[in-house]
Amino acid sequence: MPYCSKCGVELDRHLKKCPLCKFPIPKIDDEISLPVYPGIDRNNSITNKEIRLITWQILCTIFAIAFFVSLVTDLIINRHVTWSAYVMIGIGMAAFFTTFFIFFFKTPLVIIICNCSATIIFLFLLDHNDGRYQWFWFFGLPIWGMLTLIIVVAYILIRTLKKPGLNVAGIIMSMIALFCMGLEMLISGYFGNLSIKWSFIVFAALIPLSILFIVYHYSFSKQYDIRKIFHV
Numbered sequence: 001m002p003y004c005s006k007c008g009v010e011l012d013r014h015l016k017k018c019p020l021c022k023f024p025i026p027k028i029d030d031e032i033s034l035p036v037y038p039g040i041d042r043n044n045s046i047t048n049k050e051i052r053l054i055t056w057q058i059l060c061t062i063f064a065i066a067f068f069v070s071l072v073t074d075l076i077i078n079r080h081v082t083w084s085a086y087v088m089i090g091i092g093m094a095a096f097f098t099t100f101f102i103f104f105f106k107t108p109l110v111i112i113i114c115n116c117s118a119t120i121i122f123l124f125l126l127d128h129n130d131g132r133y134q135w136f137w138f139f140g141l142p143i144w145g146m147l148t149l150i151i152v153v154a155y156i157l158i159r160t161l162k163k164p165g166l167n168v169a170g171i172i173m174s175m176i177a178l179f180c181m182g183l184e185m186l187i188s189g190y191f192g193n194l195s196i197k198w199s200f201i202v203f204a205a206l207i208p209l210s211i212l213f214i215v216y217h218y219s220f221s222k223q224y225d226i227r228k229i230f231h232v
Helices: 048-078 084-103 108-130 136-159 166-190 198-218
Strands: none
Touching: 048 084, 084 108, 108 136, 136 166, 166 198
């Protein structure tokens, strides 16, 4: 809307004089106002799905180059595959992990289960490459299976929480304590001397803290907001 340059009153476009001060209003041509900056064409903008796909393609290309360079270098130097077998196994697992993290990031439980399963395959291939199967069946598989179970249980417990907070830290601490006890029992049992020594110290240190965090969360946090106390 135009304004009178003398008294500042708002005017209609068809008026030739200001109705308040009778000041003549110059003719104003209607011009199409153009934006200062060009608009964004939303039709050509890249989506999050396309960004993930491009990221995956770039990373897979890097993995493929590293795989090929390691293999060729090993063949040139040693005339057959030696150390590059370990590198290629690691690169293959890295590509597998990357694929699941990029395309299944909205389903953490699927990522946990698939990546833990892939890690078991990775450990088996490493031991298979030695040709002796010394540690996979006795240490690699049981330890990683126990760790996978601990992670899945912790994830399910955390997801069932209605109000996550310090109770999450309590659950994680208790799971770590249980894993350490299981780890020592597994190792000591393999050597014929089943015992609980250092893991009991870890257990005795973490479980009270775990209980303290959980009790605090469900009692003290009802009266005070910890985020306001620590200015988070």
